[in-house]
Amino acid sequence: MAKGKCATGKISNPAALFAAASIGSTYTSLRLSPASSLKQGRRKVTATVTYASGVTVRATCDFDVDDEEAPTISLVTKSVGGACAWPRPGKAAACFLPKELVKVTDNCRPLPAPVFVGCEVTSNGAASDCYREAGKVCIKYPAANAAEPRVARVTFVAEDGTGNASPETPVILTAYGAKPGSAALGCRPK
Numbered sequence: 001m002a003k004g005k006c007a008t009g010k011i012s013n014p015a016a017l018f019a020a021a022s023i024g025s026t027y028t029s030l031r032l033s034p035a036s037s038l039k040q041g042r043r044k045v046t047a048t049v050t051y052a053s054g055v056t057v058r059a060t061c062d063f064d065v066d067d068e069e070a071p072t073i074s075l076v077t078k079s080v081g082g083a084c085a086w087p088r089p090g091k092a093a094a095c096f097l098p099k100e101l102v103k104v105t106d107n108c109r110p111l112p113a114p115v116f117v118g119c120e121v122t123s124n125g126a127a128s129d130c131y132r133e134a135g136k137v138c139i140k141y142p143a144a145n146a147a148e149p150r151v152a153r154v155t156f157v158a159e160d161g162t163g164n165a166s167p168e169t170p171v172i173l174t175a176y177g178a179k180p181g182s183a184a185l186g187c188r189p190k
Helices: none
Strands: 027-033 041-051 056-065 072-075 082-086 093-096 102-105 115-123 130-133 136-140 150-157 169-175
Touching: 072 169, 082 093, 093 169, 115 130, 115 136, 136 150, 136 169
Parallel strands: 082 169
Antiparallel strands: 027 041, 041 056, 072 102, 093 136, 115 150, 130 136, 150 169
C-alpha cells in the first residue's frame, strides 16, 4: 500500500504481481480487473493475458492487500512535552483522559485508541504518585509548600487492527502543589 493510504493505489506494473514462469514471456498484454486501487484485505482480481499467438487466457486470483503501516501518536497538550496542572480546591491529583494528552492517526480505519503502557515518577515523588483511575492517568499533587513540582513520564502505544504498533510515546506530566509564580504555557488548574 502507498504510505498514508489504506489501499494499493493504481497498479502500474501488473506483471510484477505474477511470477514470470506463471504467465511466460510471450504475452503481449496483461490487464487486471479491477484496474484501480485495491483496499486492504483479501481481494479477487481477474487477470486477462493475451499472447503473441492471439490466445487469451483469463484467471481469477486472490490477492492479500496488507496494511504494514503503524499508527502514529502525537502530543496534543499545550505544555511543552506534556501536561501541567496545579490543584483546584479539594483535589489531590491531576487526572487526564488519554485524548487530552495524545492523538492517534493511522492510514486505515477504525483508528486505534491510545493504550496506557506505564507511568514513572521522575522527580519529587514515589511510584504510587502516578496511577490509572477510571480510564484516566493521574498524578498526585505534591504538598502546597513543595519547592519543586512532581514530574512523571506516562507512556502510550497504539496498535491497529492488523497488529502494527506505534513506538512507545512518552508524555511528561507536571503537577505543582499550588499555582506556580510563572506558570508554564498550558499549565492550568485541574
